[in-house]
Amino acid sequence: MDKITKTTRTLMVQGTTSDAGKSVLVAGICRVLARKGVRVAPFKSQNMALNSAVTKDGGEIGRAQAVQAFACGIDPTVHMNPVLLKPNTDIGAQVIVQGKALEDMDAIGYNSYKKVVMKPILESFQQLTEEYDAVIIEGAGSPAEINLRENDVANMGFAEEADVPVIIVADIDRGGVFAHLYGTLALLSESEQARVKGFVINRFRGDIKLLEPGLDWLEQKTGKPVIGVLPYLHGLMLEAEDAIDVQQIDAEVNSITVIVPVFPRISNHTDFDPLRMHPQVNLQFIGKGQTIPPADLIILPGSKSVRSDLDYLRSQNWDKQIQRHLRFGGKVMGICGGYQMLGELISDPYGIEGESGSTQGLGYLPITTEIKQHKQLKQVSGSLTLTANNTVAVTGYEIHAGVTAVETEQGAPIKLTDGEDGILGVGNQVFGTYLHGIFEQHSACNEILAWAGLTDIRTSDFQKTKEDGINMIADAVEQYLDLNKLGF
Incomplete structure (x- = not known):
């Protein structure tokens, strides 16, 4: 050249x-x-x-x-x-x-x-x-x-x-x-x-x-x-490229606790930067050997190797702790790989993310996922509805090899310009979505925090914080x- x-x-x-x-x-x-x-x-x-x-x-x-x-x-x-x-x-x-x-x-x-x-x-x-x-x-x-x-x-x-x-x-x-x-x-x-x-x-x-x-x-x-x-x-306060940044501003008295279990192949942990910088969110990352503490919301993050990370989640007994959390009325959210984990089954017939085979999901959402050879990559926008009679704007981006089939006629909580995304389950306690960056738009962030139980929400402008x-x-x-x- x-x-x-x-x-x-x-x-x-x-x-x-x-x-x-x-x-x-x-x-x-x-x-x-x-x-x-x-x-x-x-x-x-x-x-x-x-x-x-x-x-x-x-x-x-x-x-x-x-x-x-x-x-x-x-x-x-x-x-x-x-x-x-x-x-x-x-x-x-x-x-x-x-x-x-x-x-x-x-x-x-x-x-x-x-x-x-x-x-x-x-x-x-x-x-x-x-x-x-x-x-x-x-x-x-x-x-x-x-x-x-x-x-x-x-x-x-x-x-x-x-x-x-x-x-x-x-x-x-x-x-x-x-x-x-x-x-x-x-x-x-x-x-x-x-x-x-x-x-x-x-x-x-x-x-x-x-x-x-x-x-x-x-x-x-x-x-x-x-x-x-x-x-x-x-x-x-700026996005970290590799290591998870645990620095955050001090949460106010009127706040909620959000827990993110850290998988060996966690991906796009920058999804949680808007929460890390929110004055009403006490965000905690939980690692190997740690127990999930009492919380309002547990978020399962994205993963580059969903089935092996799901096995890891179970090895830490986090599956049982999530079950207990739901029994006491807590909310659970899954993003991308975390969304797939919340379903009934994850299959990888081509060995895209590891050994070929299938793994039973956590069973909280009526979905099944098959890992395909071609990755989905796109920016998206639309609307989000989680709480009664409240619809807000949402933006994000998708990066996933999995194709998910929704086995219910229930309407999706996210309406996109080119389709739908996500599902609610377990009596409105569990929410799954493919959208990375979903917390970056303050309207969607507020809607999810309200769904998780936060009241008197003070809007946090993530884009201004980044600027x-x-x-x-x-x-x-x-x-x-x-x-x-x-x-x-």
Whole structure:
């Protein structure tokens, strides 16, 4: 293919570790440039995450790139994340290329496939450079992982091929920040070191004067400037790319308790961010070995491997605890894979999500699900009715391989522009839906919370909270980073 054009300004943000702040920094830089009137887009060649988003044209990309596109003020496209890996075992993942699922591969098989996948990666990147004035690129993990350097498409392998400048960010809150930065640079080749334009230190607390001797040492030892030191941003509420973020605002006295059991292959846990940020919701994630406490609402989340996660749910005795919860009048909701678990049967005749076979569901909803070979990917909108005589607007997106048959003539609680979704069961105590992102629209969020028993609801504006979070990051980038050193 042709060389990447140079009229577009580019910058790649790599990190010393996972969760060093790459996603957040890219979003912040994107917002700063968008404020200046620059037509800017995000890019991440390869993402490994079970949190994904659906583009308008029915493609699937990493959730982080959708947030970064929001920071740019543009709609996300599949070219912003041309390769998405969705783990379905400890050694394998579903490979999604330019928005469409390709096949499942184990780690060794995918390592060989990287030689092939670099072509669509560069094609997507070139398309963005032709459409936008600037492209801000996010790396993955660390560029210093020696075992992953061969055929690398996510970090320096991509940077060298596309010929883009790089900055390296490290999280000082973890400790060892100078060792991380110095060691990462030292493990790069000479050509890779040459394209590193500087360092960013993230999440610093305290007096910067105490850090200055270390900054001077780092610059003298490496010959690379420190572009800036970003402070620890207290109160920042933004979607997490990988690890579940348990940070939330303090719930008010008039609140309800919502429990989310965490499965080994939980997907799209960002569904619960609007609840995490709601002042009247005490949201708790329950993990291995924990008992579901008394609650108003239990939500079974999405899953990349529904049958094995359902087996896990039973191994934790959560099925019995859900049964007890319903007996005492509590509400239960299932989203996507969680919706399928609430039905009578889940069958996977083609072995799409694991070994072929069937698993009995929890039996609370009159539905059966068959896992098909082609995934459903679409954005949807319509109306939701859960409480008496109250119909509200709802939006969301669907990502599922399962096709669900509803074995009742009861009307669906969600009416979409192109059909229906969901079902209520067990005397209005159990609600299932395929819609991810259902809590992001405050009208639908309020309706579900009212159904769960919350009264005197104070509307929480999730979109404003997300906007405020991105602006907080952008303000810090403008104040503490010298973007002039990077040509911006």
